[in-house]
Amino acid sequence: MSNTSKIINLTLKIWRQENPASVGAFKNYPSGPISTDMSFLEMLDVVNEALTQQGEEPVAFDHDCREGICGACGTVINGQAHGHLEGTTLCQLHMRNFKDGDTIVxxxxxxxxxxxxxxxxxxxxxxxxLVAEGGYVSVNTGGAIEANSILVPQRTADQALDASECIGCGACVAACPNGSAMLFVSAKVSQLALLPQGQPERAKRALAMVRKMDELGFGNCGNERECEAACPKQISITNIARLNREYLKASLFSREK
Ligand code: FES
Structure with a gap:
């Protein structure tokens, strides 16, 4: 335990729902003593341990890497996807960001x-x-070509790398009042549209991913910017503007349509 760590007690209002067909409801649980050094998921582990010992069903939640890189974790904390801390996944949200006596929904x-x-x-x-619809490049395998034979301007490479930081957690969709996946799709389309390797399938990718997005029931972007605020990787909505340009260009000029 670090010198600055404290023990806090919280009240948790957790959504419990047995299965998709059953009716869900919030249930109150005391967290028990929690170290402020713990991550949010570690705090849930402690709660689950207590529930198991009491013979109750533990709370089901998603997680994997617990290092902010896989995109598996994600719940809404006090109305905000991944909680109130900017640019942070749930697994990287630490309990020092809460106060003793807080109620957390x-x-x-x-x-x-x-x-x-x-x-x-x-x-x-x-x-x-959505990714299976075009968020990839098809390549012929073979010997790797000399890296410097395909030059990419630094700024373009930076923009592509920024877009590629998307971990696909879905916080953007959860935060959007329209349930839009535009930030997610725009990150995938952008990272490939900006690089030479993404050019052969560029138009096809933009058309297919946008069409699939509509088909799957995601809503449209309403420029609310909630997605950008909730994104743990701080993907910029300038990518959405790029996606719109890519889609428009592909619709007008591509033979893929
Ligand atoms: S568990 Fe992998 S990003 Fe949170």
Missing amino acids: IEPFRSRAFPLIKDLMVDRSALDT
Whole structure:
């Protein structure tokens, strides 16, 4: 335990729902003594341990790397996807950001395209379906070519790298009043549209991913910018402007349409 760590006690209002067909409701739980050094997920582990010992069903929640890189974690904390800390995934949100005696409301990402599985877990496979629609480059395998033979201006490379930081957690969808996946799709389209390797499938990708997004029940962008604010990787909505240009160009000039 670090010198600055404290013990706090919280009241948790957690969404409990047995399965997609059952009726869910918030249930109150005392957190028990929690170290401020713990991450939010570690705090939930402690709560689950107590529930298990009492013979109660532990709270189901998604997680994997717990290092802010996989995109598996994600719930809504006090009305904000991944909580109130900017540029932070839930697994990197630490309990030192809460005060002793706080009440914390914990609920799942809610969106038409993310059906609930159980408690705080939702099915975000619609994002995988979107990537399968064009968020990749098809390459002929073979010997790697000399890196300097394809020159990319520094600024363009930086923009592509920024877009590629998207971890596909779905916070943008959960935060958007329209349940739009525009930030997610625009990050995937941008990172490839900016680089030489993404050019052969550029038009096809933009058309296919946008069309699939509509088909899967995601809403349209209303320029609310909630997605940008909730994104743990701080993906900029300038990518959405690029996606709109890519889609328009592909619709007007591409033979793929
Ligand atoms: S568990 Fe991997 S990003 Fe949070």
